[in-house]
Amino acid sequence: MQPDIAPGRLSVDTLCRHFSDAHPPLTGSQAVVEAERCFFCYDAPCIEACPTGIDIPGFIKKIQSGNLAGSARTILSSNILGGSCARVCPTDILCEGACVHVAAGDPPVAIGALQRHATDWQMQQATHPFTRAAPTGRRIAVVGAGPAGLACAHRLAMKGHDVTIYDAQDKAGGLNEYGVAAYKLADDFAQHEIAFVEQIGGITVQPGHKLGRDMTVASLTAAFDAVFLAFGQSGVRALALDNEGLPGVLNAVDFIGQIRRSPTKADVPVGRRVVVIGGGNTAIDAAVQAKRLGAETVTLLYRRGTETMSATVEEQTWARNNDVLIRTWAAPTALTATPDGAVAVTFTRGRAVDGRPVYDGAPFVLEADMVLKAVGQLVMDEPAQIGGPAIRTEGGRIAVDAFGRTSEPRVYAGGDCTAGEDLTVAAVRDGRNAAETIHADLSAVKEN
Structure with a gap:
């Protein structure tokens, strides 16, 4: 028998509601009222907490005064993907978590919602907020059309370079297109943002081009003046259990x-x-969406306590509000098929002993029709294995210096394929900073 997995458990109208924008935008008057809550700190901790260093008091002040064009330009000059970051960033542990209102026991200024208000306005305008410099004649290849690749491409194009972005998927966007809950980036927002990025000119996107199959690092370095690797994490960690290939067990x-x-x-x-195994944002997104698709019960199990989950407290609360049961201190130890086609997942109860996890409790079994694995991702395609130079790696990711340079000349990297926070906003920072390095390096070569 097969597990009880089926489409269409809910009506199309219900699904449309369940996957519409989870957080509707602020109205103009709401945005002004919220902006007026900001203290416009001179030594603003929110700026320090933002990986891209957006001048947060500056852009909020411009909203307060009605200058949306100036507000958006302030945001986008630091983070060209400010629209998606406003929607998906864990602001509760970044900018909003550092807001001085929190220290006073008050709710933080809604920085994410205000950022969305300004950037959404800008994306509805006919003109791009930045102009492209005179063509330099330099050509750069970017591998990966996710946040890091798009940010790098935009900054390079703005400086007059020609950029070709290659991506293995049919659509550009990376995790924003394929890896984020649909209700976070609703209404095809990822593609609208890519079109906005491309308005600068000088950017060509080539989907369906996979590194190692359609081109190699060596072929790219031979054809381009520089290469930026931003192909993210292409592999998924296994549970390392027998029967992981059972029907109903999915990534x-x-x-x-x-x-x-x-x-x-x-x-x-x-x-x-549905049983979801993991404790990060991917696990939360999978669990909530399973419930919104019509699953009767969704249980998320994590091997340690909630305080060590990489999913934020806000995300955990969101899951519970969507009727997802979160169980902690449960380590999966076995997968077996049941006579009726379901999957029986055995877990062992754990606890903390002297600050370390110990799994010596009684086992328990949950039967599920669908088991979703969300225990982390891996960079599977090592550059040394996909043609070209043996680029140095550390811990399965590309090693880069503080400026995004790899161990090979003219090859740079950023985003999730390098060590870091695995956040969209951090990937944007990596791409932007690497673009500045590439531009400086190419300019130095030209001068010599």
Whole structure:
């Protein structure tokens, strides 16, 4: 027998509501009222907490005065993907978490919502806020059309270089297109933002081009003046258990990608009983979306306590508000098939002993029709294995210096394929900073 996994558990109208924008935008008057709560700190801790260093008091002050064009330009000059970051960033542990209102026991200024207000206004305008410099004649290849690649490409194009972005997927966008819950970036926002980025000119996107299959690092360095690697993490960690290939046992990132690709969500199969294994944002996104697709029960299990989950407290609360049961201190130890086609997942209870996890409790079993694995991702395609120079790696990721340079001349890297925070905003920072390094290096070569 097969597990009870089926599409269309809810009506199309219900699915449309469940996957619409989770956080509606501020109105103009709401934005002004919220902006007036800002203290406009001279030594603003919110700026320090933002990986891209946006002048947060500056852009909020411009909203307060009605200067949306200036506000958006302030944001986008530091973070060209400010629109998506406003929607997906864990602001509760970044800028809003550092807001001085929090120290006083008050709610933080809604920085993310204000950032969205300004950038959404800008994206609705006919003109781009930045102009492209005179062509330099230099050509740069960017591998990966996610946040790091797009940010790098935009900054390089703005400086007059010609950029070709290669991506293995059919659409550009990376995790913003395929790896984020549909209700976070609703209404095809990722593609609208890419079109906005491309307005600068000088950027060509080549989807369906995979590194190691359609080109190599060596072929790119031979054809371009510089190469920026931003292909993210292409592999998913296994549970390292027998029977991981049972029907109904899926990778959470593949499940999320399937939802993202579906216009109506009505054709996406979901189990009646769903178990999600993991404690990060991917696990939360998979669990909540399974519930919103019509799963009767969704249980998320994490091997340690909630305080060590990489999903923020806000994300955990969001899951619980969506009827997801979160169980902690549960380590998966076995997967077996049941006679009726379900998957029985055995967990061992754990606890903290002297600050370290110990799994010596009684086992328990949960039966599920669908098991979603969300225990982390890996960089599977080592540059040394996909043609070209043996680029140095550390811990399975590309090693870079503080400026985004790899061990090979004219090859740079950033985003999730390098060590870092694995955040969209951090990837944007990496891409932007690497572009500045590439521009400086190419300018130095030209002068010599």
